[in-house]
Amino acid sequence: MRPTPLQLALQQAIAHHQAGRFAAAYPLYQQVQRQGPAMFDGWHLGGLAALQLGRLEEAASQLTRALALQPKSPVCLMRLGVVRRMRGELAQAEQVLRRAAELDPRLPEAWEHLAVVYDLSGRLPEALEAARAAARLKPDEQAAFSRVAQLVGRIQGLATSLPLLQEAVVRWPQVADTWKDLGTIQACLHEAEAALVSLDRALAIEPSFTAARLGRALALQESFCISEAVAEYEAVLRAEPAHPEAGSARLLCLNYLDTVSAEALREAHFAYGRSQVAGLPAPPVARAQVVPSGRPLRVAVVSGDFRRHAVASFFEPLLAHPRPAGIEVWLYHDHTVVDEVSRRLQGLATQWRHIAGQPNGAVEALLRSDAPDVLIDLAGHTGLNRLPLYARRVAPVQISYLGYPNTTGLTAMDYRLTDEWADPVGRTEDLHTEQLVRYAPCAWAYQPPVDAPAPALPPCASGAPVTFGSFNNPAKLSGQTLRLWARVLQAVPGSRLLLKGHGFDGAGMRDRLAVRFAAVGVDSSRVEMIDRTRSALAHLELYSRVDVALDPYPYHGTTTTCEALWMGRPVVTLTGGEHRSRVGVSLLNACGHPEWAAASEDDYVRIAAGLALDPAGLAASGQALRERMVGGPLLAHADQAARFWTAVAGCAHGSGQGKENE
DSSP: OOOOHHHHHHHHHHHHHHTTOHHHHHHHHHHHHHHOTTOHHHHHHHHHHHHHTTOHHHHHHHHHHHHHHOTTOHHHHHHHHHHHHHTTOHHHHHHHHHHHHHHOTTOHHHHHHHHHHHHHTTOHHHHHHHHHHHHHHOTTOHHHHHHHHHHHHHHHOHHHHHHHHHHHHHHOTTOHHHHHHHHHHHHHTTOHHHHHHHHHHHHHHOTTOHHHHHHHHHHHHHTTOHHHHHHHHHHHHHHSTTOHHHHHHHHHHHHHOTTSOHHHHHHHHHHHHHHHHHTSSSOOOOOOOOOOOSSOEEEEEEESOSSSSHHHHHHHHHHHSOOOTTEEEEEEEOSSOOOHHHHHHHHHSSEEEEOTTOOHHHHHHHHHHHOOSEEEESOSSSSSOOHHHHHTOOSSEEEEOSSOSSOOOOTTOOEEEEOTTTSOTTTSGGGOSSEEEEOSSSSOOOOOOTTOOOOOOOGGGGTOOOEEEEOSOGGGOOHHHHHHHHHHHHHSTTOEEEEEOTTTTSHHHHHHHHHHHHHTTOOGGGEEEEOOOSSHHHHHHGGGGOSEEEOOSSSOOSHHHHHHHHTTOOEEEEOOSSGGGTHHHHHHHHTTOGGGEESSHHHHHHHHHHHHTOHHHHHHHHHHHHHHHHTSGGGOHHHHHHHHHHHHHHHHTTOOOTTSBO
């Protein structure tokens, strides 16, 4: 029996479709729909072709017509669910995908797409349950297995996903994705050398794999090969100019380099800001003044560090003291770890939101629903920040504070809270997209650890050789820093240098740094490197082995400077012309020792050597340091909190002084 013209048209459409010629198949499906409106395949496969051509409205219409003919087709329901999800209709997508899974629980694609919908909705436990259902139905598919591993890591912490990813590379050794996933997690867990091996395997399989290139850049950053990391991030950006993670990570790394001028840093940040708005359908709306409405001012604060972290130790004092009447504080915690610090901060907040692992779309929807008047970012270009959301203007007033030593580069970030020492009036305004608000004598409120030991006498006071120390992030050990420290060691014969930071337990890291010190004339026998300690107490006790702390340049320390001072150790810093090189100046002024801030390299060497060669003076000043800190703005928490929240309210109502002190 010869096929009818309608059947021939359908067969031709299917042949084109199976060959990937969607544009040729689609008009034939439309012909079938006109001539045989009761033919399910015409509507179903036509809707699929429309989906594959990106014509989502037509796909939704045609798949809906198909379901009117066969309402219990799980595959058709699944495909309509994909269309709904791609159109941003998450509730409708969930409804039809759940129906597809109910009709055919053994349809893996229904569970896969349901996992994506739950993920986009911020419902990670449900996403993991759906992903596991798909993986059980496709036990030999790498993508299904990896989706489970990634969700486990996002929910339970990255370390929990490591065994699963190690299993994946054994099962699928020729799949670049498996090595990329493993290497990226290893880099995030500070296993940098292992990460480079994994990521190089991924790139050997697929040389143009951008995600693996991004992971390799992170691993180089974690290995403190900063210039090399910048080059890799730039390779990612050449492929994807608006890539937010690569863009932010590159900017963070540029702050570490002594070869990058303030002007070059400014342009790099401004270019990032332009890249984040270039793809928006319309420019973000302008800053809006918040008009008092009788309800409290709603201030939302977003951070991945509302946990045992340096940022939390500086922000908690601002929450723990009374703020002006009429201010609500909503905290949005963006990390999987929830510890005793998190719970303490939660108790101090008006509302608490846990947004870890949620995609930007879900977080944006949540913020727009919560409708804060002011949105404060504590991350800047560090970690897994949410700056692309700020670029879209999700609150009338947006403020950058605390976690990053530079501008965000976003024109939609309205203010940056700082002080006149870190950002002298008339000196740094043109380096920022934000309006600077110098709200206090010092922009920080330090909270010392409650179990900090009493300051010990400096070792040199009992006749031991002088030991200089720095417990800063090793990424800050720029070439200029090493040359400067070499001069300090040369000025004090027999002196030593004690360094502490993550990564020093690896021979590769120690060997690379020894080579760098040798290049500036320092024998490795004079430098001791210690990896991270197991507790904060053990970390602070190490200061008993240090006589004088040295600040790196150009990226000053913050927490490390405060800790050294609290443990009775003077800190010598080199004054620069921009915020990243002036934090130490602010902190030393706050504790009453501006004389330890050097105006030049020669001055730095003179100050450090002078302190080291005066053991009695070191002992006396060290014993008095805590008392001076307690009496200064760093520990005047109630006053700092009042200044901070008053400044925030001023920004909201358009009364911030910006270029003047408040």
